[in-house]
Amino acid sequence: MSSAGPAGTDAPAGGPPAAGFLVALEGGDGSGKTTQQRLLAGWLAQRGHEVVATREPGGTATGLALRQVLLAPAPGAALAPRAEALLFAADRAQHVAEVVRPALARGAVVVTDRYVDSSLAYQGAGRALPAAEVEELSRWATGGLVPGLTVVLDVDPATAAGRRGRDAGRPGEDRLEAESLAFHTRVREQFLDLAARAPARYLVLDAARPADAVQHRLREHLAPLLPVPSGPARAVAGRP
Template identity: 55%
Template sequence: MTTQNPGLFPGLFIAFEGGDGAGKSTQAAELAGALESRGLTVLRTREPGGTPIGEILRSLVLDHGHGHIDAHTEALIFAASRAAHASQVIRPALQRGEIVLTDRYIDSSVAYQGAGRDLGTDAVRDLNEWATAGLQPDLTVLLDVDPALGRRRRTAGEAAEDRLESEADDFHTRIRAAFLDLAAARPETYLVLPAHLPVRELAAHILGRVDSLLSRPHSRTA
């Protein structure tokens, strides 16, 4: 399979990954604010979702009340949502020279369906690389969260867990291990941070790594 590195585009593509309750959306918002304050154009998006059809698929796969969803169907729904997201949202934004921040990307399917559902990480990765035409992030920020901490965060106050969040702790333990394995295999494209650190400290680490990417000479063509 041919991998399309986003370095071919004038924009910058950053994915935030980690288990449920890791603080991905919080850190994406912190980074977006810091970059926008410099006059940079930032697109924040999420998976599953990010497009009209993706949001419908998000509801089907995450909300309770849609009946049993087997593991293969679940993986295909996520891949379908991601295909639309990459084609309709991410790639056009990169071609416009924007900085794209996505809350979850391919690694989430590899971890959740490949490892968590035991479908096989290689099979799920291949499916999603095909769905996205090989589009990969310039940087993946992995917020490593202990499953117990993640659950405490998710259930704080009146919050209710979605269909995947409510899975047993051993499911989330397998997911955590899979994320760490992915980062260990390609350390040059990952920033792994412990999710229990204070929000501002995490944000400073992330911005520092992004600044190093932004300072590199770009020879990108759409």
């Protein structure tokens, strides 16, 4: 996937370059994305930015319905890999149109918990779907919107599984979290491969380190990339 301007849009179909900045937090389940998003959003608001903290799937009302289908444990027939990829793309298309692009046009910093790379890792590598097809589907769904920075929170899948098991706030593993260690190993390797292909647009962080140390490195890297705040800071947006 190609890198682009300040907001990360590289497709004419998506309209003119946005004034804001898009940060995507990627990584395996249990890598700490939710914690890093919360810490980063608070720091950005303190610096005077409007911050939109969102997620995939489920960043819109439509996405919440799709999230139930995609992640709820399925006692019956398994969801076909291609159907899974299409549903994630549908969630992403609605998310970009309803939440991400309008926020970027206002000059906001959007911090999304998962974006295109999750489809390339989970459906491409995890489900062994053709990578080029998954990438093209995601590009079409987003109108070519590419993050200004993609942060990969890297952690060994076994360590991540242990974290999930210790988290009392989790209701139990969802359908993807419950996949095999081999599945999650393929996912991790794909995230690292994507980052290696475009190092200028990626930041890989050792998510096994303490959360505060990870956040410090993230802020240090992101600070010079951010646009000048467009106005008074606004409250951090919650998720649907």
